[in-house]
Amino acid sequence: MVSASKGVIVQCDIPTKVLIASLNEGCGTGDRVVLRELDDTTLLINPKFVDLVKEALQKHTDKNTFAVPVQDKRL
DSSP: OOOOOOOEEEEOOHHHHHHHHHHHHHSOSSOOSEEEEEETTEEEEOGGGHHHHHHHHHHHHHHTOOOOOOOOTTO
16 A cells, blocks of 8 residues: 655755654654655655754754854964
């Protein structure tokens, strides 16, 4: 029997895929963020959770981005 799922395809690297997949653990038993893992770098995610995934990725990026201090070259 064929089944169809409505979702959003996300292509990413493996560490990002693991981060997105970990969002399933924070959800209740009813809805899941990741509907299917299509391959090593592609996920089908629930359209209801697109904003949640974007926010989680932005927080992760902000936490792991470092600004290089600007040195005064006039000295």
